[in-house]
Amino acid sequence: MRRVHLFEFGDLRWFPKGLRDAETAYLAAAYRLFPLAERWAERISTVLDATESTEIIDLCSGSGGAMPQIIAELEARGYEVRARLTDLYPNPQSASDPHIIWIADPVDATRVPPELKGLRTMFSAFHHFRPDAAAAILKDAFDHRRAICIFESGPGTLLGILSMVGFDCS
Ligand SMILES: C[S@@+](CC[C@H](N)C(=O)[O-])C[C@H]1O[C@@H](n2cnc3c(N)ncnc32)[C@H](O)[C@@H]1O
Known part of the structure; x- marks a missing residue:
């Protein structure tokens, strides 16, 4: 499929942290307006073992996105x-839930430290990566034998694209 890869301000190293955090906080708030967490939790549950406690390693977490709601949905389905x-x-x-902890050191999604074991997830971020980096994310998960669940949330409509203008230019 043909695509034009522009850039996102939040990915630029010099972009002010306050604005980057505002962008991702906006996303986290927006998720609460739609039933995305429920759908994502349903998909994630298909690769979880209900008899074991599971650790999710979320990549490109921003301000935590929908993770609190996803965990609540999974717990309601009987998963720990x-x-x-x-x-x-x-x-x-941005941490706001007793089931969630932040890794304070930077983690590059293309090279996840092997000590971070668990099911990898990525929300609304895969489109940030050019094909070689996207392939590296998948290869890193494969090389470490980690399942990875990748979700995108963009509506793909003109209205949806316009709602992102100012922050999100891809
Ligand atoms: C659009 S935000 C998505 C945030 C969150 N997943 C959500 O759904 O609200 C994309 C995030 O990817 C992060 N990011 C960009 N390149 C990255 C990389 N190579 N490794 C890890 N994170 C990266 C950015 O810092 C940003 O927080």
């Missing part, structure tokens, strides 16, 4: 889950 959030630009102040 906790999550570790990671990002190239970590935002540990």
Whole structure:
């Protein structure tokens, strides 16, 4: 499929942390308006073992996204889950749930430290990566024998694209 890869301000190293955090906080708030967490939890549950406690390693976590709601949904389905959030630009102040802890050091999604074991997830971030980096994310998960669940939330409509203008240029 043909695509034009532009850029996102939040991925630029010099972009002010306050604005980057505001962008991802906006996303986390927006998720609460839609039934995405329920759908994502349903998909994630298909690769979880209900008899074991599970650790999720979330990549590109931003301000935590929908993780609190996803964990609540999974717990309601009988899964015992906790999550570790990671990002190239970590935002540990955004932690808001006893089941969730932030890794304070930067974690590059293309090279996840092997000691971070668990089911990998990524929400609304895969489209940030050019094909070689996207392939590296998948290869890293495969090389470490980690399942990875990748979700995108963009509506793909003109209205949806316009709602992102100012922050999100891809
Ligand atoms: C659009 S935000 C998505 C945040 C969150 N997953 C959500 O759904 O709200 C994309 C995130 O990817 C992070 N990011 C960009 N490149 C990265 C990389 N190479 N490794 C890890 N995180 C990265 C950015 O810092 C940003 O927080």
